[in-house]
Amino acid sequence: MNTTQTEQWQTLWINIHLATMTDASNSYGEIEHGALAVSNGKIVWLGKEQDLPQFDKHQVEVINGKGLWMTPGLIDCHTHLVYGGNRANEFEMRLQGKSYQEIANAGGGIVSTVKATRAASEQELLASALPRLTALHQQGVTTVEIKSGYGLDTTTEIKMLKVAGLLAKKLPVTIKRTFLGAHALPIEYKNQPDAYIDLVCEEMMPTIAKQQLADTVDVFCEGIGFDIKQTERVFSAAKKHGLSIKVHAEQLSDLGGTELAAKYKALSSDHVEFLSNDGVKAMADANMTAVLLPGAFYFLRETQLPPIDALREQGVAIAIATDANPGSSPICSLQLMLNMACTLFRLTPSEAIAGVTCHGAKALGLSETKGQLKVGFDADLACWNIEQPAELCYQFGVNPLSTLFKAGIKVI
Ligand code: NIG
Ligand code: FE
Numbered sequence: 001m002n003t004t005q006t007e008q009w010q011t012l013w014i015n016i017h018l019a020t021m022t023d024a025s026n027s028y029g030e031i032e033h034g035a036l037a038v039s040n041g042k043i044v045w046l047g048k049e050q051d052l053p054q055f056d057k058h059q060v061e062v063i064n065g066k067g068l069w070m071t072p073g074l075i076d077c078h079t080h081l082v083y084g085g086n087r088a089n090e091f092e093m094r095l096q097g098k099s100y101q102e103i104a105n106a107g108g109g110i111v112s113t114v115k116a117t118r119a120a121s122e123q124e125l126l127a128s129a130l131p132r133l134t135a136l137h138q139q140g141v142t143t144v145e146i147k148s149g150y151g152l153d154t155t156t157e158i159k160m161l162k163v164a165g166l167l168a169k170k171l172p173v174t175i176k177r178t179f180l181g182a183h184a185l186p187i188e189y190k191n192q193p194d195a196y197i198d199l200v201c202e203e204m205m206p207t208i209a210k211q212q213l214a215d216t217v218d219v220f221c222e223g224i225g226f227d228i229k230q231t232e233r234v235f236s237a238a239k240k241h242g243l244s245i246k247v248h249a250e251q252l253s254d255l256g257g258t259e260l261a262a263k264y265k266a267l268s269s270d271h272v273e274f275l276s277n278d279g280v281k282a283m284a285d286a287n288m289t290a291v292l293l294p295g296a297f298y299f300l301r302e303t304q305l306p307p308i309d310a311l312r313e314q315g316v317a318i319a320i321a322t323d324a325n326p327g328s329s330p331i332c333s334l335q336l337m338l339n340m341a342c343t344l345f346r347l348t349p350s351e352a353i354a355g356v357t358c359h360g361a362k363a364l365g366l367s368e369t370k371g372q373l374k375v376g377f378d379a380d381l382a383c384w385n386i387e388q389p390a391e392l393c394y395q396f397g398v399n400p401l402s403t404l405f406k407a408g409i410k411v412i
Contacts, residue, residue: 011039011408013140013381014049016065017387019070024317024354028389029373036070038379041407049239056219068402071353071391072371073142073380075360076334078270078321080180082129082163083150085116087326100300100328101252104224110150110184111369113326117150117160121242121346125163126170132324133167135332138358138412139383140401144173145321145364147218149180153188154204159179172406175378176364178246179205179214182226182234197230200235209241210225216244216267216365219255231257245366251296268319268363273297273304280307284314289363291319292347294340295329308345314405317349319363320355327370338393349390379408 013036019031035052037060045053063164090103090112103109116375117125146164151157161177181200189196208214208328217238220230225248238245245264249257251271259270262282269275269283270291283290290311296302311318320341323329331337334356341352361371369378383403384392392399404412 004024008039008043009055009061010039011061011072011409012037012055013063013065014052015054015068017385018046018069018373019069019071019353020046021354022372022374025359026234026350027175028350028353030389035199035275036373038408041379041409043373043375043377043379045375057104065383069384069386069394071140071382071384072357072373072377073382073404073406074097074140074356074364075143075364076136076141076321076324076335077145077319077360078267078293078323079144080145080165080323080325081132081144081146081148082125082148082160083117083326084120084125084128085326086112086330087088087113091329093336101224103191104184107187109327111187114149114152114184114186118153118156119159122159122163122166125160126166129167130170132332133171134167136322136324136334137171137173137404138401139333139335139399140404141334142173142380142406143360143364143366143370144175144380145176145178146182146248147178147180148214149183149220151220152184152186154199154207157204158208158213160204161208166211168389172409172411174192174370176216176366177214178216178218179208179243180218181205182219184220184225193226193230196406197226199235201233205237205241205243209243214243216246218246218248219257220248221255222248222251223253223255224272227262228256232260235260235266240262244306250279254279258283262288267365270321271296271306273302273306275307277307277310280310280314280316283311283316289317290339290360291321291363292345293321293323293329294337294344295331296323298340298343299331301330305345308347316354317359317362318351319359320347320352321360335392335399337397342393344366350391351390352393379405381405385391
């Protein structure tokens with residue numbers, strides 16, 4: 001690189017170790033004693049500090065990284081951050097012996113959050129979601145996916161997605177919005193799931209697509225959610241509207257939702273504890289990402305582990321997310337998920353970190369711009385007060401985030 005190009009550098013980090021996450025095959029893609037330059041919000045150079053080209057010290061802001069580690073800003077690729085109320089009462093019921101499914105079947109569960117979300121104003125939803133997003137952000141998160149799905153009527157689904165959009169104006173976080181109208185059956189459609197799916201496909205989805213309130217569609221394909229036929233109707237409508245597809249599948253049973261999603265070239269299948277070998281193969285063939293949600297596994301005290309070895313053998317990218325929601329994962333810490341991905345799912349620390357960087361990006365269709373330290377990628381950068389990357393997974397409770405940059409600008 002010659003000096004003419006370096007003149008355009010705006011910020012340069014020196015004396016920093018880089019976990020580039022560009023080679024997710026069990027490595028952090030480390031560049032120790034590195035340097036990284038940013039211009040117009042993008043990474044424009046990175047490498048060993050000793051290989052730095054000549055640059056004009058008066059033109060460039062030089063930041064001494066003091067030997068810290070830098071990773072891509074973290075990505076939480078599966079959340080339900082916007083909702084009304086909370087479900088601490090159901091937590092108590094579960095401790096008295098009721099199961100998640102029993103509570104759902106008795107009119108609690110998702111449907112009870114729907115009541116509270118319908119009753120809340122846009123401002124109230126924004127005010128309750130903001131501390132959750134702040135908690136994620138303060139732990140190094142710069143991109144978050146947020147799903148609708150606690151409205152289950154057109155007005156409230158739109159309200160949720162609008163609030164998710166407003167959150168991006170409150171904090172320097174990229175928000176990706178997903179329409180999850182097919183999350184549960186609202187009470188007014190009791191025993192009429194097909195009529196509700198008509199509403200999702202024929203009224204909600206066209207409006208949301210037209211107003212560009214979401215670019216992805218998700219379905220809860222499960223005994224307490226929607227069956228395969230209903231799921232397929234939603235996928236087929238999503239395809240018609242040019243929206244990407246995701247699925248909550250194989251969380252509590254194996255209905256084949258993942259294989260169906262693979263046929264529709266979905267971005268990801270999420271949960272997947274009960275995924276079969278054929279399901280894993282289908283994911284590999286369709287280049288889908290498996291989003292593992294250790295928070296829900298932990299909080300529901302599940303025992304069926306996702307098929308990690310099969311996913312590894314088939315080369316399926318594994319992402320890790322909080323699934324932050326009031327019912328199955330009231331957890332707003334991606335750092336805790338890194339720890340649980342290792343302790344509960346036996347992922348290696350580099351696999352877990354790939355899960356919240358490059359593979360988190362892949363699960364959101366952002367693998368060309370986010371989740372890696374690479375020339376041309378967004379300069380969403382997290383600097384950590386650690387001596388080795390594995391510390392991000394190893395210790396929990398002391399926040400090692402030192403500084404955070406969004407598009408090259410210091411935000412923490
Ligand atoms: O991802 N599985 C469906 N949706 C959420 C649970 C939502 C809730 O219980 O409120 C999940 O686990
Ligand atoms: Fe979820």
